[in-house]
Amino acid sequence: xxxxxxxxxxxxxxxxxxxxxxxxxxxxxxxxxxxxxxxxxxxxxxxxxxxxxxxxxxxxxxxxxxxxxxxxxxxxxxxxxxxxxxxxxxxxxxxxxxxxxxxxxxxxxxxxxxxxxxxxxxxxxxxxxxxxxxxxxxxxxxxxxxxxxxxxxxxxxxxxxxxxxxxxxxxxxxxxxxxxxxxxxxxxxxxxxxxxxxxxxxxxxxxxxxxxxxxxxxxxxxxxxxxxxxxxxxxxxxxxxxxxxxxxxxxxxxxxxxxxxxxxxxxxxxxxxxxxxxxxxxxxxxxxxxxxxxxxxxxxxxxxxxxxxxxxxxxxxxxxxxxxxxxxxxxxx
Numbered sequence: 088x089x090x091x092x093x094x095x096x097x098x099x100x101x102x103x104x105x106x107x108x109x110x111x112x113x114x115x116x117x118x119x120x121x122x123x124x125x126x127x128x129x130x131x132x133x134x135x136x137x138x139x140x141x142x143x144x145x146x147x148x149x150x151x152x153x154x155x156x157x158x159x160x161x162x163x164x165x166x167x168x169x170x171x172x173x174x175x176x177x178x179x180x181x182x183x184x185x186x187x188x189x190x191x192x193x194x195x196x197x198x199x200x201x202x203x204x205x206x207x208x209x210x211x212x213x214x215x216x217x218x219x220x221x222x223x224x225x226x227x228x229x230x231x232x233x234x235x236x237x238x239x240x241x242x243x244x245x246x247x248x249x250x251x252x253x254x255x256x257x258x259x260x261x262x263x264x265x266x267x268x269x270x271x272x273x274x275x276x277x278x279x280x281x282x283x284x285x286x287x288x289x290x291x292x293x294x295x296x297x298x299x300x301x302x303x304x305x306x307x308x309x310x311x312x313x314x315x316x317x318x319x320x321x322x323x324x325x326x327x328x329x330x331x332x333x334x335x336x337x338x339x340x341x342x343x344x345x346x347x348x349x350x351x352x353x354x355x356x357x358x359x360x361x362x363x364x365x366x367x368x369x370x371x372x373x374x375x376x377x378x379x380x381x382x383x384x385x386x387x388x389x390x391x392x393x394x395x396x397x398x399x400x401x402x403x404x405x406x407x408x409x410x411x412x413x414x415x416x417x418x419x420x
Contacts, residue, residue, distance in 0.1 A: 148273050175197075234360075281315070
């Protein structure tokens with residue numbers, strides 16, 4: 088690996104990584120799944136054999152984002168144990184709070200997505216990261232990245248055009264650069280989100296004070312809660328590469344190639360969103376759901392607690408996946 092990417096790159100540890108995966112890391116993740124879920128499953132949307140062909144020579148796994156740590160950890164575990172694929176993981180540099188955490192994250196094949204800089208520096212960081220990702224894909228490596236910066240607090244999972252813009256920086260035709268990534272969206276569905284009450288609290292705090300920002304301690308609490316909390320049934324659903332849909336869309340609408348870049352990116356976002364939304368596992372919540380919501384509401388301790396607002400937001404989190412699932416089948420390419 089070139090030194091130019093030393094500041095963000097994941098470490099390469101070869102055989103050591105293979106040994107520690109199966110002797111240490113993955114047994115821990117399996118035990119954690121037994122303790123913190125009712126079930127953990129890797130599933131498929133559509134033709135499984137076609138999906139496996141799509142990922143055989145490396146794929147860009149883009150997912151919705153529920154949990155800071157476990158989204159990536161369990162996807163890595165599931166892909167490694169079934170397909171012997173261990174994707175490089177893009178995570179925000181806010182997770183690298185201390186030097187030892189940075190070393191552990193990079194050892195686990197996480198590379199840093201730098202955030203929080205000024206506009207000029209952020210552009211440089213994005214160009215740097217984009218070049219690193221293109222290098223990985225050029226070597227046939229698989230990559231994971233969330234569809235947006237940060238988690239969708241209300242579970243309304245929509246791909247941010249800015250993420251795709253970062254991935255497609257540089258020369259070349261935009262649609263061809265997207266196809267070179269070989270994006271295979273993945274839907275992540277938790278029956279219960281351990282951080283739901285924290286997310287609801289954040290939404291009220293931002294509503295009451297638009298300048299409110301999370302602290303490093305807030306990030307640590309979210310990470311700890313996500314790792315230790317119960318998630319019920321968990322499903323990771325692989326979906327096919329979006330490349331055939333891009334080709335079909337451009338065949339039907341050749342004028343799209345002449346549109347402004349933002350509009351082109353939005354067409355791609357819509358395809359990714361449709362894959363993710365159709366891949367959701369839809370859970371039927373029983374008669375005890377009201378009691379569950381009340382129990383989560385009781386855990387929120389913030390100034391001027393607005394119980395109606397918070398309850399509405401908690402219910403909204405568990406409603407949006409089904410709303411988007413149903414809408415996704417109404418969309419025409």
